[in-house]
Amino acid sequence: MRLFILFFSFISVISVNAQRNCTAIINSAMPVISSQSNSMSPEKIITIPVVVHVVYNNAVENISEAQIISQITSLNADFTKSNNDFSKVPSVFAKLAANTSIRFELAKTDPMGKSTTGIIRKKSTRMMWTDDDKIKYQANGGSTTWDAKSYLNIWVCNTVPGLTGYASFPGADRAVDGIVIRYDAFGTVGKVLAPFNLGRTLTHEVGHWMGLKHLWGDQQCGDDGIGDTPKQRNGNSGTPVFPKTDGKRSSMLNSKALAPAWNNNMEPEILTVNTRDIVVYPNPVQSGNIKLLVNTNLGSNGKNYAIISSNGQIVKTGHLLEMEEDINVQSLAPGIYQIRLTDIASNSSTKFVKQ
Numbered sequence: 082m083r084l085f086i087l088f089f090s091f092i093s094v095i096s097v098n099a100q101r102n103c104t105a106i107i108n109s110a111m112p113v114i115s116s117q118s119n120s121m122s123p124e125k126i127i128t129i130p131v132v133v134h135v136v137y138n139n140a141v142e143n144i145s146e147a148q149i150i151s152q153i154t155s156l157n158a159d160f161t162k163s164n165n166d167f168s169k170v171p172s173v174f175a176k177l178a179a180n181t182s183i184r185f186e187l188a189k190t191d192p193m194g195k196s197t198t199g200i201i202r203k204k205s206t207r208m209m210w211t212d213d214d215k216i217k218y219q220a221n222g223g224s225t226t227w228d229a230k231s232y233l234n235i236w237v238c239n240t241v242p243g244l245t246g247y248a249s250f251p252g253a254d255r256a257v258d259g260i261v262i263r264y265d266a267f268g269t270v271g272k273v274l275a276p277f278n279l280g281r282t283l284t285h286e287v288g289h290w291m292g293l294k295h296l297w298g299d300q301q302c303g304d305d306g307i308g309d310t311p312k313q314r315n316g317n318s319g320t321p322v323f324p325k326t327d328g329k330r331s332s333m334l335n336s337k338a339l340a341p342a343w344n345n346n347m348e349p350e351i352l353t354v355n356t357r358d359i360v361v362y363p364n365p366v367q368s369g370n371i372k373l374l375v376n377t378n379l380g381s382n383g384k385n386y387a388i389i390s391s392n393g394q395i396v397k398t399g400h401l402l403e404m405e406e407d408i409n410v411q412s413l414a415p416g417i418y419q420i421r422l423t424d425i426a427s428n429s430s431t432k433f434v435k436q
């Protein structure tokens with residue numbers, strides 16, 4: 082049986098259903114690798130035809146063919162363990178890595194059977210796209226999905242700040258099956274911008290497209306369901322050095338079994354981190370500070386936040402300048418709270434429990 086794994090280091094926003102949003106800060110020091118059992122013979126290479134829909138509003142977003150090809154090349158390198166930074170994979174994981182025998186190539190035949198470059202270019206009046214799948218429909222100014230049974234659809238466009246890409250999961254509606262990537266986080270040459278210039282945003286999203294969860298299972302100290310890596314508290318940001326630990330092994334071990342209050346008295350959905358782009362921990366919090374991780378562009382002026390009690394009262398407000406900040410909640414009464422970014426265009430909120 083084939084198992085394959087991808088190692089990432091990034092912040093993530095949390096998904097809903099069959100979709101993953103990723104504002105990925107891919108750690109350039111921690112290359113993405115692919116792995117499988119070593120039983121796959123070379124002749125069983127699986128080739129996946131790819132169609133790249135370049136949906137652009139201006140010439141900058143209309144990326145070059147060279148940029149697109151650079152992305153396909155780096156994706157194939159990652160999936161065949163021929164990426165040139167493989168030596169940086171920590172030894173504890175390197176032994177698990179292998180060539181997946183999965184290859185990607187720009188489609189040569191379109192759904193009508195005609196010859197194609199595998200690249201579609203669509204000029205759109207829309208300047209920015211979010212994760213609502215509208216880009217996958219011509220009627221919205223996007224580009225309609227090619228049959229997902231036969232192609233991996235990738236849309237390259239300008240996305241809203243904080244979103245570098247997102248992917249459907251296996252089982253998604255075929256009309257929206259595929260991956261969206263921001264034009265400057267796609268490929269390794271051309272308009273691509275560091276630190277997203279290694280092609281790893283797509284490697285990451287293809288992992289989701291094939292069914293891989295984030296290492297932390299999109300919840301605090303959750304799991305990705307594959308026993309190759311230890312549990313991880315949350316996503317990482319920046320470029321942490323391996324091994325990164327927070328010195329709180331005991332709280333990680335206890336987080337799933339904190340107390341009867343955690344297990345019995347709370348609605349499960351409240352205890353699951355289920356937000357688009359902010360994460361709070363510890364959750365529940367017993368005293369002192371919560372740490373707020375925000376996975377969205379705060380801009381140079383930062384963003385305001387509000388903590389709202391279960392009866393709708395704003396009990397605390399503040400201003401965020403950093404993507405990771407401590408907020409003192411010592412004075413809050415026990416209860417369930419929502420914390421949300423309150424600036425326009427932010428729909429970011431999550432719940433936490435004060436014990």
Ligand SMILES: [Zn+2]
Pocket residue numbers: 093101102103285289295
């Ligand atoms: Zn992701």
